[in-house]
Amino acid sequence: MDQTVWNTINGRIFQTSDDTGQIISRLSYHADFLLILLSPFYFLWSHPKMLLLAQTLTLGFGSVFVYLISQNILKNKNLALLFGFLFLMNPALQFTNLYDFHAVALATTTLLASFYFLIKKRYLPMVIFLILSGIAKEEIWVITSFFGIALLFQKIKQIKLLGLGIAFISLIIFGCLMLYAIPQNLGKQHFAISYFSDFGNSPIEIIKGAISSPQKIFLTIFEKDQLNYLKQIFLPLGFLSIFSPLYLIFAIPDLLINLLSNNSQLHQIYYQYSAAITPFIFISSIFSVKKILKTFPKISKLYIIVYLLIFTLFSAYFYGPMPVAKNPNLDMFKRPQKNQQIIEKFLSKIPEKYTVAATNNLGSHLSQREIIYTIPYGIDKADMVLFLRERSELINNLKSNKNYSEVLRIDDFIVFKKNNLL
Numbered sequence: 001m002d003q004t005v006w007n008t009i010n011g012r013i014f015q016t017s018d019d020t021g022q023i024i025s026r027l028s029y030h031a032d033f034l035l036i037l038l039s040p041f042y043f044l045w046s047h048p049k050m051l052l053l054a055q056t057l058t059l060g061f062g063s064v065f066v067y068l069i070s071q072n073i074l075k076n077k078n079l080a081l082l083f084g085f086l087f088l089m090n091p092a093l094q095f096t097n098l099y100d101f102h103a104v105a106l107a108t109t110t111l112l113a114s115f116y117f118l119i120k121k122r123y124l125p126m127v128i129f130l131i132l133s134g135i136a137k138e139e140i141w142v143i144t145s146f147f148g149i150a151l152l153f154q155k156i157k158q159i160k161l162l163g164l165g166i167a168f169i170s171l172i173i174f175g176c177l178m179l180y181a182i183p184q185n186l187g188k189q190h191f192a193i194s195y196f197s198d199f200g201n202s203p204i205e206i207i208k209g210a211i212s213s214p215q216k217i218f219l220t221i222f223e224k225d226q227l228n229y230l231k232q233i234f235l236p237l238g239f240l241s242i243f244s245p246l247y248l249i250f251a252i253p254d255l256l257i258n259l260l261s262n263n264s265q266l267h268q269i270y271y272q273y274s275a276a277i278t279p280f281i282f283i284s285s286i287f288s289v290k291k292i293l294k295t296f297p298k299i300s301k302l303y304i305i306v307y308l309l310i311f312t313l314f315s316a317y318f319y320g321p322m323p324v325a326k327n328p329n330l331d332m333f334k335r336p337q338k339n340q341q342i343i344e345k346f347l348s349k350i351p352e353k354y355t356v357a358a359t360n361n362l363g364s365h366l367s368q369r370e371i372i373y374t375i376p377y378g379i380d381k382a383d384m385v386l387f388l389r390e391r392s393e394l395i396n397n398l399k400s401n402k403n404y405s406e407v408l409r410i411d412d413f414i415v416f417k418k419n420n421l422l
Contacts, residue, residue: 001016001026001032001035001051001101001102001103002048002051002101002364002367002368003016003017003367003368003369003372004016004026004035005035005038005039005042005051006042006046006367006368007370008035008036008039009039009040009042009043009046012370013036014026014027014033014035014036016029017370017371017372017373019373019374019377020373020377020378021355021357021371021372021373021377021378021381021382023370023371024185025185027181027182027185028182028185028186028187029186029191030103030104030137030138030182031135031137031138031177031181031182032102032103032104032135032136032137033135034103034106034132034135034136035103037132037135038051038054038103041054046368048101048364048365048367051101052100052101054101054106055097055101055102055105055106056097058105058106058108058109059093059096059097059105059106059108059109060088061109062087062093062108062109062112062279063084063085063087063088064084065109065112065113065115065116066083066084066087066112066282066286067080067081067083067084068080068116069083069112069115069116069119069282069283069286070082070083070084070286072116072119072120073119073286073287073290074286074289074290074293076301078301078305079289079301079304079305082305082308082309083282083285083286083308086236086237086282086308086309086312087282089236089312089313089316089320090236090278090282090312090315090316091232091236091269091315091316091319091320091321092232092233092236092269092274092277092278093108093278094320094321094322095269095270095271095274095320095321096108096271096272096274096275096278098321098329099270099271099272100272100364102272102275103135103136103137104136104137104140104272104275104276105272105275106132106136107132107133107136107137107140107275107276108275108276108278108279110129110130110132110133110136111129111133111140111143111250111276111279111280112279112282112283113125113129114126114129114130114133114144114147115147115250115279115283117129118147118150118151123151123159123162126147127162127166130144130147130166130170131144133276134170134173137276138174138177138178138182139174139253139254139257139276140276141170141171141173141174141177142170142171142174142253143250143251143253143254143276144166144170145166145167145168145170145171145174146167146249146250146253147163147166147167147250148162148163148164148165148166148167148168148170149163149167150163151163151164151166152164152167178190178203179203189202189203190203192261192263193206195261195262195263195266196260196261196262197262198216198220198260198262199213199216199260210256210260217256217260220259220260221259221260225264225267225268226259226267229258229259229267229268229269230259232269232315232319233269233274233277233278233281234281235311235314235315235319236281236311236312236315236316237281237282237285237308237311237312238285238307238308238310238311240284240285240288240289240292240308241280241281241284241285241288242288243284243288243291243292244284244285244287244288244291245284246284246287247280247283247284247287248280248281248284250279250280250283251276251277251279251280251281253276254273254274254276254277255277257273258273258274258277269319289304292304337388338410338411338412339410339411339413342410343388343410343413344365346408346415347362347365347366347386350366350384352368352369352370353369354369354382354383354384354421355369355370355371355372355373355378355381355382355383355384356369356371356372356373356378356382356383356384356385356386357372357373357374357375357377357378357379357381357382357384357385357386358372358373358374358375358385358386358387358388359374359375359386359387359388359389359391360374360375361388361389362386362388366386375387375391375394376394379394379397379398380401380403382418383417383418383421384415384416384417384418384421385398385404385415385416385417386413386414386415386416387412387413387414387415388412388413389412395414398416402419403418403419403420404416404417404418404419405417405419
C-alpha cells in the first residue's frame with residue numbers, strides 16, 4: 001500500500017507492482033481508493049510510518065464519535081465518556097491498528113461518523129462519510145447500502161428518495177467492483193472468492209449456495225473457531241449488543257464474510273477483518289444500555305458502568321495486545337532487529353531507480369520505487385536482492401550466479417548486487 005501511495009504522488013495513480021514485479025493497478029487486489037486521498041500526506045513525509053500514524057490517529061478519533069453517539073442516545077456524559085474509553089480499550093480495535101496499515105481500518109471511524117450524522121439527520125456529512133467508508137474497501141459498499149435502507153423508514157419523501165439512491169448506488173458500485181472492475185484488472189475473479197468455495201465458485205454461485213443451504217451456514221457459524229471469534233468481539237461489551245440486534249444488521253455483511261470463510265485469519269480479531277464490525281458492536285451496545293435503563297429504571301447507572309468495565313478490562317487482559325495483557329505484543333521492544341539502525345541507513349541509500357527483490361519483512365522499507373519483487377520472485381532480474389533472515393538455498397544460488405556479488409552481510413541481513421552496477 002505504501003508503494004501505491006508513493007506511486008500516486010509520482011503520477012502513477014493507484015498503481016503498484018505485484019510479487020513478480022509486474023506493474024498493475026491496486027484494483028487487482030482491493031478497491032481501496034482511499035489510498036489516493038491519503039497520498040498528499042506523503043508530500044509532508046514520504047514514509048510508510050505516515051500511513052501508520054494516519055491510521056492510529058483516525059482510529060483514536062473514532063472514540064470521539066462513540067462519545068457523541070452515546071451522548072446523543074443516552075443523554076449522560078459519564079456513560080458517553082465510558083463508551084469512548086471502552087472503544088480505545090477494545091482488543092479488536094487495538095489489533096486492527098497493530099496489524100500493519102489497511103485502508104479498511106479507517107472505515108471503523110468513518111462508519112461511526114456516518115451513523116452519528118444519520119441519527120442527527122445531517123445527511124450531507126453522512127453521505128460524505130459513507131463515500132469515505134465505501135472507498136476504504138469494496139465490500140463496505142454493502143454496509144453503506146444499509147444506511148440508505150434505514151432512510152426509507154423516514155416520513156419525508158425527499159429523505160426516502162435519498163435513502164433509495166444511497167442503497168441503489170451502493171449496491172451497483174459493489175456489483176461493478178466485484179463482477180467487473182476487480183476481475184478485469186486481476187485477469188480472473190476476485191482472489192477472495194476462493195475463501196467461500198464450500199458455497200460456490202463465483203459471487204453469484206456463493207450467494208445462491210448460501211441461500212439454498214441455510215443449514216450449512218448454521219453449521220459453519222457454530223464451528224469452534226467461529227464461536228471463539230464471536231466471543232472475542234462481543235465479550236468486551238458484555239454481550240450487550242444482543243439486546244439491540246437491529247443495529248447489528250449493519251455488521252451482517254462483514255460478519256458473514258468472516259464467519260463463512262475457509263480462511264482462518266478472517267475469523268480472528270488479530271487482523272483488520274473486524275474493522276467494519278466494531279462500530280456496530282458499540283452502537284448496538286449503546287442502544288442496549290438505553291433499553292435496559294428504560295425497561296428497568298431503578299437500575300443504577302453505576303452498575304452499568306461497573307459491568308462494562310469488568311468485561312472490557314477482562315477482555316483486554318486475556319485477548320488484547322497491551323503491555324499489561326496476558327499475552328502482550330511486545331516483540332518490537334523485547335526482540336528488536338539486530339543492527340536495526342545500520343540496516344535502515346543502508347536501505348535508505350538504495351537509489352529509487354534500482355529494481356529490488358526483497359524478503360517480505362523488508363518490502364515496506366523498499367517499496368517507494370516503481371518495481372519491487374517479493375522473494376523468491378525477481379532474484380535473477382532485480383538490480384539488488386536483499387534477505388533478512390537467511391534462506392540458505394536461494395542465497396547459495398545467488399552466490400554461484402556470476403551476475404551477482406554479495407556486497408553486505410550483517411548477521412542475518414544479506415545483500416547482493418548486480419555486477420554491472422558495481
